[in-house]
């Protein structure tokens with residue numbers, strides 16, 4: 527039987543579209559319209575006229591790659607980093623810092639109007655940060671290329687699993703900006719570097735830490751060579767099975783509150799120290815916890831908010847899902863001699879009927895969830911028992927969704943403020959104060 531061979535269809539690159547950018551979304555992408563569809567263009571700014579090529583088409587949405595800026599926004603700036611085009615890190619370097627905040631605020635307004643049906647937001651001044659060297663913690667990927675017998679070290683490329691070789695990163699805390707040179711030299715000199723899956727950096731207040739996560743045992747020679755190459759840092763190793771051995775645990779100080787918090791490198795800590803200090807100050811100023819009040823701090827980590835609030839309130843209950851963070855929070859309460867706080871380990875997506883920490887006499891609720899938000903717990907808590915709810919959010923979509931639940935429970939959004947925790951990135955961090963309406 528004759529076989530028919532059909533020539534493979536060549537994938538046609540889509541033609542370039544001329545687009546007028548109308549606004550920016552909550553991920554920092556330009557938003558335009560084309561043929562009745564919404565089109566997202568990463569790298570484009572409001573009011574720009576650009577050409578772009580469609581990379582993904584859905585029934586109502588298009589995603590397009592920026593080809594050329596025909597008319598530039600007055601807020602367009604020259605990116606400061608040579609890796610900007612490839613690295614998935616700081617995707618807003620082409621936008622002035624002030625304008626980043628304005629656009630982020632507008633993106634939050636749209637989400638609140640859409641999900642929570644709240645308009646006229648009570649904006650307060652944003653918490654801002656130094657634009658460079660603000661990141662005290664970061665994770666560097668380390669990938670072994672078997673074919674070439676080389677190790678690639680760097681950050682993930684934008685929307686990809688590829689690693690971008692980094693030479694210098696100027697948003698990292700100053701002691702780490704050039705560390706890639708040393709790490710690359712070590713990876714070339716040491717055969718066993720191929721067993722390293724990632725390197726974690728952390729500028730604590732006592733030392734600068736570098737953690738090497740390895741998937742196979744390393745020889746003493748490799749341990750010593752890594753330590754010798756990084757003699758100005760505290761080097762620690764994590765084999766994924768045994769507890770990491772620290773000569774001294776990393777810590778950070780909260781000078782305004784006279785606290786020192788210890789943590790382990792796999793615990794969550796707020797990445798931008800200056801913004802964290804200002805955020806804690808703002809939380810106390812907005813909440814005004816009184817000496818006769820009890821506070822519930824959900825998603826409490828190593829006690830960042832709980833221990834501060836315990837200085838003002840009658841008692842604080844902190845709840846956190848990661849056992850090791852809870853252990854650190856308890857230790858931090860002890861070393862700081864704070865006795866009116868208790869910490870509980872609990873997965874806050876679970877039924878709170880199983881919670882031993884629930885106390886119907888708590889007056890104030892603070893929530894600081896990860897990006898998935900706090901819907902499960904908010905829908906279960908009898909919100910009417912609280913007089914104030916402070917929501918610290920790292921995702922405006924889940925904040926707006928959860929705000930609807932709080933709003934429906936009879937609370938008014940009284941204050942809202944951005945916190946520019948991750949300058950030059952599309953991340954939006956927000957603090958929202960809800961106050962129970964008087965009947």
Ligand SMILES: C[S@@+](CC[C@H](N)C(=O)[O-])C[C@H]1O[C@@H](n2cnc3c(N)ncnc32)[C@H](O)[C@@H]1O
Nearest residue numbers: 794825826827830846847873874875894895896
């Ligand atoms: C954004 S961090 C905030 C931590 C702390 N409030 C701070 O300021 O450092 C979110 C915390 O929520 C915890 N978490 C995430 N999902 C959780 C869950 N389902 N139940 C309980 N805790 C969870 C994480 O381990 C992390 O410590």
